[in-house]
Structure formats: C-alpha cells, structure tokens
Amino acid sequence: MMADGRTLLTLLAVFAPLSLVSFGGGPATLAEIQHQAVAVHGWVAQREFADLFAISRAAPGPGALLVTLIGWRADGWLGALTVSLAFFLPSSVLVYLAGRYWSRWRDLPWHAAVEEGFVPIAGGLVLAGALAILQSGGGVVLGIASAVAAFQLWRPKVHPFILLGGGAMVSLLYRWI
Amino acid sequence: MAAAANSTPPSRSSAAPVALFFYFSKVGVLSFGGAVGPRLHKEFVEGRRWLSDAEFSTDFAVARMMPGANIVNLGALIGRRLMGPGGAVAAVLGLLVGPSLVAIGLVALADHWKAGGTLDAALQGVAASAAGLLLGMGLKTGGRMARMVFADGQAAKGISELSVLVAIFLLVGLLRLPMTVVVVCFAPFSAALAFLTGDKAANKGRG
Numbered sequence: 001m002m003a004d005g006r007t008l009l010t011l012l013a014v015f016a017p018l019s020l021v022s023f024g025g026g027p028a029t030l031a032e033i034q035h036q037a038v039a040v041h042g043w044v045a046q047r048e049f050a051d052l053f054a055i056s057r058a059a060p061g062p063g064a065l066l067v068t069l070i071g072w073r074a075d076g077w078l079g080a081l082t083v084s085l086a087f088f089l090p091s092s093v094l095v096y097l098a099g100r101y102w103s104r105w106r107d108l109p110w111h112a113a114v115e116e117g118f119v120p121i122a123g124g125l126v127l128a129g130a131l132a133i134l135q136s137g138g139g140v141v142l143g144i145a146s147a148v149a150a151f152q153l154w155r156p157k158v159h160p161f162i163l164l165g166g167g168a169m170v171s172l173l174y175r176w177i
Numbered sequence: 178m179a180a181a182a183n184s185t186p187p188s189r190s191s192a193a194p195v196a197l198f199f200y201f202s203k204v205g206v207l208s209f210g211g212a213v214g215p216r217l218h219k220e221f222v223e224g225r226r227w228l229s230d231a232e233f234s235t236d237f238a239v240a241r242m243m244p245g246a247n248i249v250n251l252g253a254l255i256g257r258r259l260m261g262p263g264g265a266v267a268a269v270l271g272l273l274v275g276p277s278l279v280a281i282g283l284v285a286l287a288d289h290w291k292a293g294g295t296l297d298a299a300l301q302g303v304a305a306s307a308a309g310l311l312l313g314m315g316l317k318t319g320g321r322m323a324r325m326v327f328a329d330g331q332a333a334k335g336i337s338e339l340s341v342l343v344a345i346f347l348l349v350g351l352l353r354l355p356m357t358v359v360v361v362c363f364a365p366f367s368a369a370l371a372f373l374t375g376d377k378a379a380n381k382g383r384g
Binding site (some may be wrong): 021022025054058073084087092112113115117120126136140146148150151160163170171175 | 205206207208212236239240241242243246247249250253254257258265272273275276277279280281283284287294295297298299300301302303304305306308309310311312313314316318319322338339341343344345349351353356357360361363364368369370371372375
C-alpha cells in the first residue's frame with residue numbers, strides 16, 4: 001500500500017467513529033475491523049488478519065493494539081500513528097469526562113438503565129468478533145476455540161496466557177502429525 | 178477527586194507525569210497475554226499504594242462500561258485520579274507506546290520467519306484460542322440472560338436483553354452492517370428496554 005494521504009484519511013475515517021461505539025472494548029470491534037481491513041479496503045489478507053490478531057493477543061499490553069498493527073500494515077509508521085490516534089484518543093477523552101461526572105450521575109434513575117443497556121450490545125459484538133476470527137480457520141481452529149471457550153466457562157480463573165499457549169501447542173501438534 | 182479524598186491512601190506522591198509514563202510503560206511492556214488490569218492493580222494499589230481498592234474498582238467499572246479499549250480507559254482514569262489531565266495523557270501514552278513498538282517488532286520478526294510453517298501453525302493456534310476466549314465471554318453473558326428468562330419476575334428483562342444480544346450478533350457478525358450505525362440505533366433502544374424491564378428498587382444505589 002503506498003504512503004499517500006488518502007490511505008491515512010481512510011484509516012482515520014474507519015477507526016475514529018469505532019472508537020466511540022466500541023462498547024465491550026477492543027474485541028467488540030473485531031468483526032467491523034476485519035470487514036473494513038480485509039474486504040472493503042484490502043489492507044491485509046484474511047489469514048494475515050488472524051495472524052495480527054494472534055500477535056496482538058500474545059504480545060504485552062492492551063489487546064486492542066491490533067488496530068495499530070493494521071495501521072502499520074496499511075501505511076507504515078504514519079499509518080500506525082494515525083490509527084492509534086483515531087482509535088484511542090476519542091474514547092480516552094470521553095472516559096476522562098465520564099470519570100469527572102460519574103459520581104454525580106450515579107444516583108440518577110437513567111444511569112443504571114444506560115449501564116445495563118450496554119451489556120447485551122457488548123455481548124453481541126464480542127460474539128460477532130469471535131465469529132469473524134473463526135470464519136477464517138478450518139476444523140482445527142474451530143476445535144481449539146470450542147475447547148478454550150468450554151474450559152474458560154468451567155475454570156474462569158485460569159490465566160488466559162496458559163490457554164493461548166495451549167492452543168498454540170495443539171495447533172503445532174496437529175501440523176506435525 | 179475531592180469526594181474520594183477521605184479514602185485516598187496517604188502516600189500518593191508528588192511524582193511527575195513523566196514518572197507515571199514510565200510506570201505505565203513498565204506495566205504495559207511486562208504484561209503478556211492480556212493481564213494488564215491485574216498488573217495495574219499490583220503496581221498502583223498493592224505496590225505504590227497510590228489508589229485504594231475501592232478507587233481502582235470504580236475506575237475499572239467505568240472503564241469497562243464506556244466505549245474504548247478497557248485497559249486504555251482504565252489508564253486514563255487512573256492517570257486522571259493521580260495527576261489530572263497530564264496524568265491521563267502520560268498513562269495512556271505509557272500503555273500504548275512501548276507495547277506498540279514491541280508488537281510491531283514481533284510482526285516484523287514473524288514476517289522474517291514466515292517461511293517455516295511452524296510459526297504459522299502456532300499463530301493459528303493462538304488466534305483460535307483467543308477467539309475461544311471471546312466465545313466463552315459472549316456465551317457467559319448470553320447464558321446469564323437465558324437463565325433470567327426462566328427466573329421468577331425476570332423473564333421480560335431476560336427476553337429483551339437476549340433479543341438485543343442476538344440481533345446485534347446477527348446484524349454485525351453475519352450481515353456485516355456498519356457497526357457504528359447499528360450501535361447508535363440500538364443503544365437508546367436497549368437502554369429504554371433496560372429501564373422498562375428493570376427492577377427500579379434494585380437499580381437504585383448501584384453502580
């Protein structure tokens with residue numbers, strides 16, 4: 001992808017609005033980001049998207065850094081910077097303001113309703129994100145994902161890193177056998 | 178900030194935002210596999226004692242509820258609590274800059290080693306597991322709502338929440354409608370449903 005201003009503007013236009021509707025955090029935006037990055041703009045191939053998702057999950061720091069990696073792939077360092085600003089700045093400003101007014105709002109009758117209203121939206125978005133990743137893989141991917149989901153429901157306290165590592169091992173064994 | 182002053186641990190120091198940037202960078206760069214939240218707790222509640230447990234929990238609740246990456250939101254709130262606007266900027270930059278460089282470095286390394294299929298398989302396994310974690314998270318939320326459907330006096334709430342969850346999943350996950358439009362349309366609707374079906378007495382005083 002060449003480094004002209006248009007790519008940067010497109011990155012900005014895709015990621016800035018998402019920042020303000022990402023209820024449920026980074027994972028909630030996975031389906032939309034995959035759709036935009038792979039199908040609409042062709043910044044990365046589907047398989048590459050899954051790889052970047054994996055790296056952002058295994059790497060230290062917030063998992064939402066996937067967006068920075070996509071920006072980097074799309075338009076190098078400027079792309080990474082643009083996407084990071086677009087995706088993290090608006091929500092950070094919003095949460096900063098919320099932190100200021102939260103204690104004043106919390107006893108208002110609509111407050112609990114707004115808070116509860118976001119829960120099913122976040123749940124649906126997170127499931128859509130899981131689907132977006134699973135669509136790319138075959139039977140092994142589906143098997144590992146189901147096993148991890150079941151294990152997590154059974155033992156919620158297990159550190160996610162152990163499950164990520166376990167998934168990698170199973171996938172490697174499958175490749176070698 | 179003033180309201181929380183009585184529960185504020187005394188040792189919240191005169192450190193500058195620059196120092197805060199480095200503390201957050203340290204936590205960001207050292208927390209592998211999505212455990213930044215617990216590490217922030219260790220650093221600022223247990224270690225430095227700059228935050229009380231209650232302050233941290235409140236901030237985490239707000240961070241989870243608001244749009245945006247939960248951890249980055251949490252950083253902005255902790256930074257704000259400790260040092261105002263400069264603290265928030267320092268915290269967010271600390272959480273993002275170092276880890277971004279590490280992640281980009283890992284991608285570059287992965288490109289380099291791509292030729293062997295081993296890394297490919299490992300990454301595929303990690304992606305599958307991470308998707309599984311999301312699946313488990315979503316199913317847990319959905320399952321809780323499904324149980325409400327059959328619980329006394331909560332059927333209306335359970336049905337309305339479950340319908341919103343399924344509708345969002347279908348529209349964004351399967352039909353691939355623009356997420357921004359879908360969320361903006363559904364948010365007021367979902368909040369209204371929560372208001373109408375909610376137990377007003379139980380809602381009071383929660384948060």
